[in-house]
Amino acid sequence: MYIVNTEQMRALDLHTIEHIGIPAFALMENAGKAIAEEVLSLCREAGQHRSGAATAVAAPGGGEAPFASHGIAADASLHLPNPSAQHWLVLAGKGSNGGDGAAAARHLCEAGLRVTLLYAAAGPAELSGAAALQQDAAAKLGIPQKFHGRDEAVELRAYTGIVDALLGTGASGAPRGAYAALIQAANDSGLPIVSADIPSGLDADTGARHEPCVRASVTVCLAFLKRGLVQYPGAEAAGRVVVRSIGIPSSLCRQHGVNTFLLTPDVLRGELQCDPKRPRSPEGHKGTYGHVLTAAGSRTMSGAGLLCSRAALRAGSGLVTWALPEELLLPMSGAAPELMLTPVEASGRSRGVWSEASADKLIQLLESRDVLAAGPGIGRFDGDSAWVRRLWESSSVPLVLDADALNALADAPDTGKWVPRQHDTVLTPHPGEMARLAGISTAEVQRDRIGTAVGYALRNRVTLVLKGSRTVIACPDGRAFVNVTGHPGMATGGTGDVLTGIIAGLLAQGLSGPQAAALGVRLHGLAGERAAQARGHFSSVTAGDVIEAL
């Protein structure tokens, strides 16, 4: 599923209208029907919820074919039992979003609902183009219309639901004047709201909420998923999002530079050519599935190393060697019998702390290993930026950097002079680590997660996993994937270490950086959901549970 920004959406609209020849009015008609269908679906759900009765009429001879009678069936998508009990208000702006709303009003009327159109305008003269034609068509059909051009309060409780067709991708800044008043009234009404394209007030590119912003029950996103609908926390305003085709060919997306995707199984298999069900060769032996070296753990954070190493095994790596400061060797021996442990030179200050010199041992160990995962629980230590540089420049295997290895990278004075790596490099920062790497504030990272991640990945030719709600996987070629799996219960110590191990384990089995990062993030989220389900309540999920659920 493609994710577009407003500039790409406008270009796709224009291309479809001007080059392909599908008129804006036709697109708007399709948009209106799609919105109406989702309103009716919401009404049916509510009706079923209340009465528990199924709405479909069983066809003669069994089967659920609604309204079929002797082989003749009606259009089920616009059916609602007792539609006249519904009186929906369509709030329409002066632009094409409002045009979608007017079209939806006609289709809802056709389905038998009572409908009123309320424009954020002083009169029809303020409308133009296809939106004016839609308003005129609705008027000709006798659909009641009101015009509200001023910033005055209005009472909406007489209705049963609201369609928000005030602002779409043409909005800029916080809703003003009558738009603000109507959005406020809609939110205050407590009625179910179905938003056209995006909730009015939501920034379609960044997901920022310009108040007053509509809080929708459902958002009917038209043509392609808008970036703002997958950037949290703003996107919570959208409620359930359903993307509906309106006739703009998805085949146009590539030529308009759309290279951001929702991470679905189809996208994994298609765009990423990554088939998680890849058959494992029967003659496979532990060497077939790769050997991960983890450089992780320190005196006060030994568990991070254990979690990362166990996760690499659980993700399918044939072997895992855990390199750790010598002081931890005895205490951690046998903690996970499947792991091989090897001590590295600790710092002069303390035997439980890493040293810059330990990089030499790691490089030597990598002569017989396939992947290096460095960072979970290593803490900060003298010379750690030089340590990261040594690993960056001298390891000739895929590399995953996490936690304080990223902070050490961020503090390195001259990364621009480092020898570019010829092997997959995956960084897994949380927003704070991303901020340090990019030299901006965490708030700025969160304001445009996709843009920040893609910019860094392109500049540094790495795969960047920006963790958080809706994790972003940004690739060295500029493509980005937004993950939808996961669970609030995963916001607990150690789940980041587990993700690093999973990605390393997948790299060890031959996946590329983007494939291992995308599949790893998706599986990590699914495992977290399963762990939360098994625990009954998400507050008791631990990182270890996520490994077990993987």
Ligand SMILES: NC(=O)C1=CN([C@@H]2O[C@H](COP(=O)(O)OP(=O)(O)OC[C@H]3O[C@@H](n4cnc5c(N)ncnc54)[C@H](O)[C@@H]3O)[C@@H](O)[C@H]2O)[C@H](O)CC1
């Ligand atoms: N173009 C097409 O073929 C299709 C478009 N679709 C729908 O159209 C909107 C985008 O429409 P556009 O006319 O560009 O802008 P909007 O309707 O979103 O709003 C512009 C309208 O609102 C005023 N305005 C802008 N910002 C503010 C503000 N902060 N406060 C108050 N008023 C504001 C501005 O002056 C204009 O009058 C898209 O989202 C789709 O819904 C269809 O999908 C069909 C194809």
Ligand SMILES: [K+]
């Ligand atoms: K809207």
